[in-house]
Amino acid sequence: MSGQPAAHEAARIRRLRKGFGAHLVFDGLDLDVAQGERVAILGVSGCGKSTLLRCIAGLERPDDGTIVTAGEIGIVFQEPRLFPWLDVRRNVAFAARNDVERTRVDNVLALVGMLHVGDRLPKALSGGMAQRVALARSLVRDPALLLLDEPFAALDALRRIELRAAVREILEFTRAGAILVTHDVDDALALADRIIVLAGSPAEIVFTGTVGENATRTAVLGALGVSDQGLHARRASAS
């Protein structure tokens, strides 16, 4: 299957198959992301969430199946991955291909609250600031879909909450869709419209739910095979 996704779709994945050596990560995965939709993908470490994101970003080549996306894609990795030899403004401008995108550099820096450090080198930034700059860089091409690969994982708890709020605002402002890969249920609940849980080998979607409806904290944790009930409560319900 190929061609353009339907008008309301940001990404359409069909029969995705991807393996590394003998290990099959996906064998026939289907996933649709609507335009402007924010999907969080949860799963235990090594279940294939990042591989899925990397396939969508074009950093991994699927063995089979199709991935079609509408418009530009922006990606933010777990680490900021800024170029140490470029100052903040040039790092963001790195993604720009033309004058229109270059004029956007200061706007996206302001959007992430980092315009005042535009002349600094990455070595002079804290982890949270650097990740904001990386976020700005992913926005320069005005992406229809943002791929966020555990973007808060390297931050401390407070920076994490701050950046999560910033990402939320930005997604609302830019109306970009997003696929957030995370192992943190709170990240998913705070940012996503829809939560998907991947599990198994090859990985399959074992849970999908809408935040505010069936995707509650307990339901998602249950799908991940974790209980947020204390031992006492579990014993009580068992008896």
Add this chain to the structure above:
Amino acid sequence: MGRFVLPLGLLVLWWAATASGAVKSYQLAGPRDVVRELGDLAQSGALWHDLGASVTRVACGFAIAFALALLLGSIVGGSRRAERALDPTLQAVRAVPSLAWVPLILLWLGIGETAKITLVAIGAFFPIYVALVAGIRGVDRKLVEVGTSFGLSRFALISRVLVPATLPQLLVGARIGLTQAWLFVVAAELLAATSGLGFLLTDGQQTARTDEILVAILLFAACGKLSESAMRVLERRLVGWTDTVPV
């Protein structure tokens, strides 16, 4: 201030040892004799002639070494196949102490400028080559991936990611290569030369003029220090962005 204490102390000791007659002048000339000799050489023009000859040899040899290292280092660093084909041989050649090539070079190229510049180039080549290959191999794959995710062409990936990422290592290699170049120009000029600072050394030895020898040694020290400082300035200007303590 602290940095001047030891050199000044040595100078005083040198002066005291020679002025008191404890050390004979044919063993070690005193500071005043050395300064006088330096002045005489400068006045007669011999100083500039010899200095110019050595600097030219170092500059030519280093330039050739740098160009070759850039070419071979990029090829070997950029392709595993080229590495398998070229690197073992280059490493084997590198294992030979460079001065061991001298007899062959003299046989093949005679005792002219070509032989001297070749020897300097051999000495300067390997530090630059090794540093460049290590630099290319050490480029953070995650940064390359950022370039890939933005759809950069192969050329853009090289010019915008690989070259700047490799530059710090290359410059360190070039600095070491330049030091090696000075080392090898001494060797080349000691063997067979009618000009150059190394010639001053042999001339001083043959005529038992320790003042002349010391002038040559001091000039070598000054040239080596000067070129190293210049390389450091270049490093600071070009790769001041690195987050490491300079070595």
